[in-house]
Amino acid sequence: MLGAGPAGLTAALYAARGKLKTLVVTGPMVGGQIALTNHVDNYPGFPDGVSGPELSDRFKAHAERFGAEFLDAEATKIDLASRPIRVWVGEKLLEAKALIVATGMTHKRLGVPGEDRLLGRGVFVCATCDAILYEDKKVVVVGGGDSAVRLRNLKTGEVSVEDADGVLLAIGWDPNTSILRGQLDLDELGYIKSDGIDSGKPGVFLAGDLIDRKYRQVATSCGSGCAAALEAITWLEGRPAE
Numbered sequence: 441m442l443g444a445g446p447a448g449l450t451a452a453l454y455a456a457r458g459k460l461k462t463l464v465v466t467g468p469m470v471g472g473q474i475a476l477t478n479h480v481d482n483y484p485g486f487p488d489g490v491s492g493p494e495l496s497d498r499f500k501a502h503a504e505r506f507g508a509e510f511l512d513a514e515a516t517k518i519d520l521a522s523r524p525i526r527v528w529v530g531e532k533l534l535e536a537k538a539l540i541v542a543t544g545m546t547h548k549r550l551g552v553p554g555e556d557r558l559l560g561r562g563v564f565v566c567a568t569c570d571a572i573l574y575e576d577k578k579v580v581v582v583g584g585g586d587s588a589v590r591l592r593n594l595k596t597g598e599v600s601v602e603d604a605d606g607v608l609l610a611i612g613w614d615p616n617t618s619i620l621r622g623q624l625d626l627d628e629l630g631y632i633k634s635d636g637i638d639s640g641k642p643g644v645f646l647a648g649d650l651i652d653r654k655y656r657q658v659a660t661s662c663g664s665g666c667a668a669a670l671e672a673i674t675w676l677e678g679r680p681a682e
């Protein structure tokens with residue numbers, strides 16, 4: 441498993457509970473993007489909401505309960521054509537019969553002071569998730585070519601400073617697919633061309649925001665993580681014994 445966000449952790453839970461020896465290479469962000477926010481209001485089962493870090497911890501603990509193991513490191517290279525599939529973490533080589541890649545997305549940043557510190561605390565990147573929290577409040581939407589919070593009127597050139605309760609960063613996303621370059625078909629923006637759970641490579645499955653250009657929610661990521669693990673289990677069961 442590559443990735444320890446909602447998709448990777450759900451896949452790990454299903455794979456481990458399905459009696460597969462399961463290793464999660466966590467990458468730089470254990471818990472994934474959701475660990476960056478202090479309030480998740482739309483994940484089922486938490487009617488009063490839950491903090492992102494707590495939800496992530498619960499996902500991880502649930503996978504650990506069934507025996508999933510974790511390696512806090514970043515995969516640096518993979519070979520999807522080899523058998524077993526090979527994954528490098530720096531100099532260390534890992535081998536797997538099946539692989540689920542759930543390396544997610546990274547939101548683009550403006551690069552202004554306070555941006556990271558206030559993410560999930562006034563700065564938000566997901567309108568579906570957080571817009572409701574700013575009902576009746578003043579929100580600045582940064583997008584469509586703007587590159588500062590401070591605003592410049594495109595007609596007059598006048599620069600003004602706007603006070604706001606929230607800032608929605610709508611400046612785009614980068615898929616975390618650099619290690620897939622040369623392994624799977626990517627478009628010019630780095631998105632995987634075939635957006636499905638089945639990567640087209642035997643035993644390699646994809647899950648979560650990585651393959652989702654539309655919804656990008658915790659619930660949808662968990663759903664595809666679950667599906668990817670079930671596909672991996674079925675695929676492994678159908679393989680001839682080695």
Ligand SMILES: Cc1cc2nc3c(=O)[nH]c(=O)nc-3n(C[C@H](O)[C@H](O)[C@H](O)COP(=O)(O)OP(=O)(O)OC[C@H]3O[C@@H](n4cnc5c(N)ncnc54)[C@H](O)[C@@H]3O)c2cc1C
Nearest residue numbers: 443444445446447467468469472473515544648649656658
């Ligand atoms: C600030 C913020 C607030 C949000 N709020 C909500 C909300 O309230 N409700 C909601 O439903 N959704 C919310 N979202 C969206 C939600 O967090 C994502 O849809 C979800 O986290 C996607 O899960 P994922 O597992 O597919 O990917 P990610 O969460 O992006 O996780 C990717 C994982 O891959 C790992 N990784 C990356 N590269 C490598 C590598 N080379 N090797 C190994 N591992 C690697 C990372 O470390 C990480 O663990 C929010 C997102 C953000 C940024």
